[in-house]
Amino acid sequence: MTEPGTDSAGGPAVPRPIPPIPLPPGHPVPSYQKDHLAYAPPALREAAAEPEGRPEVETDGQGAGKTDPGDGRGDDASGAPQRTAHLETGWWVPAAEVRATPADDGHRPAGARRGLVPLLLVGALALGAVGGVTGPLVVDALGGGPGSVTLPSVQADPGLTRPDGSIADIAATVGPSVVSIRVAGADGQGTGSGFVIREDGYILTNNHVIAAAVPSGRISVTFADGSETEATLVGRTADYDLAVIEVDLDGLVPLVLGDSESVVVGDPVIAIGAPLGLDGTVTSGIISALNRPVSAGDTGAPAFINALQTDAAINPGNSGGPLVNGSGEVIGINSAIAQPPGQVAASGSIGLGFAIGSTQAKRTAEEIIATGSASYPIIGVLLDGAYDGEGVQVVQDGADGQEPVTPDGPADGAGIEPGDVILSIDGRPVTQSDELIVAIRAKAPGDTVVLRVRSGGDERDVSMVLDKATSE
Known part of the structure; x- marks a missing residue:
């Protein structure tokens, strides 16, 4: 059994960043056209001769300029404002200078786009692309300098506290008790998830997660802090697709197995595990349906699960991990996902995930720990x-x-x-x-x-x- 999500060496799938697109050497920084002087940097505006006699701009007290009503209340025969205020210059700028390009005589065919916005967007993109190389030179040439502008900021929370009951708060509480499980045996290797159910080293997971290590394979457990240790099989049941493994550690923090019988459709839930080998992944959603009859497991003896259905993203590798409610109690063990008809193997979550109810899991885990096997x-x-x-x-x-x-x-x-x-x-x-x-x-x-x-x-x-x- 090999779960999807690992490469040929058994390592996790790793996202790869998109490389930046380089510009050719000597790529020029686009200049602003004179007709767009109202939007030009200060140094370029100062170099241009400003007409005299134009009144200073008025503001509305919120940092926004006002349009001069003019003699015709700001409108010419076409209905366009005659003059537009620009806050940086403090001058009234004729509307034609702001809106028109040199090739624009004010009469455009129907549906033609104005030239100003595309020009400014191209300029912004070009500056953004070359800013890492030429940015300081451009700033100095235009009269600015490092430290000349201070943007507002907020005081960071050193404790990274979140409201009680928030997803972040629940994830921080539950996460340290969730483990990643890796197995290797004669039938292959794979990864899955599990979680601590007793402080003396007992961990609950799916039978199909550890099946490849039976009878003589290797099971290793990785905790949230990165520590890794070997585990031994306590017992398993293919009928319920559950297994209990044990690590030689004390003082672990177990998760509480809640009452899945009290769950209703619409309850918020959080899934935690190692989908595609990515440890400590947290997703959230709701309970979508109850009592879904699901056949799960790939060991040749399918388990019949009276499952909770959820739209929280569950992917290969989430198997065996907890589905918790808003109080951080485990109400399900993530075990299966639906796949479109015709697909041989699941490609990933389509919003239809299934979990074994915690009430059933608790009864089965207790029986396995006590006797090494389970009944049904x-x-x-x-x-x-x-x-x-x-x-x-x-x-x-x-x-x-x-x-x-x-x-x-x-x-x-x-x-x-x-x-x-x-x-x-x-x-x-x-x-x-x-x-x-x-x-x-x-x-x-x-x-x-x-x-x-x-x-x-x-x-x-x-x-x-x-x-x-x-x-x-």
Whole structure:
């Protein structure tokens, strides 16, 4: 398993800056045309003879000039102002001198653009391009100098404090507990994410992140401060696509696993991880939908996840990282992204990311730490994936030595028979096999569920206690 985002040597994808475009030697600094004297630098204006008798400009008290009303209230026969104030000179400048180019006689074809703005833009771009070489010479020649202008500034905040609950505040609090995971094994190498769940070195991640290192590969963990250490596998489950690894460290800061059952659509969330190998990346968004049936993992045994959907940007390498709420509590483990039909591999986030709910992850992680493995609930039926009617159907005949209804299992005890159609679970309608599977997997062995079942033309509600199966 190799996750996208690493080069042939396993390093992260690195953005490359765009090089500047050099100008040829001796490239001249464009001069301003005389007819645009109102916008020229001071030295050029002083060199030009100013007509006498022009009144000083008035201002509106905000630094803006006023247009002289003139005898005709500032308008000639064409409706254009006769004179325009320019603040730097303190003189009234005839409007024709400001607006027209030398080739302009005041009569342009319809739709023709005036020459002033393009000229000034070209000048600005040229000065910007050569400013690094000729800027000081130009300033000195025009009468200015270093330190002649002071721009306003604000006092920097040495503590870089941000309001409580802001994205920056949450990222600063959660970030040190998020790690980057790199694995190497016989099946390849890859990168992913994880986060500390206990101060004595336990870290939660996805099973598909560490799968390449099983059974004899190498797992390394890099913390936010850049320190790196080896990790060992505590246990994993392909059924939930979760794994727990351990580092030989104490005093780590664990993240709090919140209640994903209380999440609602529209809640703000933040994803933190190492997308494309770029450690410590933070993205934000909202919860877009709940209870999405998702098949995740690439280990040959797909996990069925009752997922939280988010539009926070999640990319390859984010797998195993936390999705946190506005209180900095983990409400999901980022695990999968959608991709357009026809694409063999995901190219990146399209705003459809999926996370395993923290309630499920917490129960599974506790079981893995205690026993080294994890269990999941079952009802004891085989479902017909080819059925396309209402609800989901129990197969008519068994396969691979399995019965349609497991003898003495929960479904058998509730009276479910081959060919029956299950319409809902706990009042939640199901229309695909995956929907029923993930709804059951979101429960725990020993929980009680109520199924709406159709047998022939009759419908009834049946109650059953979920049985337990153990992940391999």
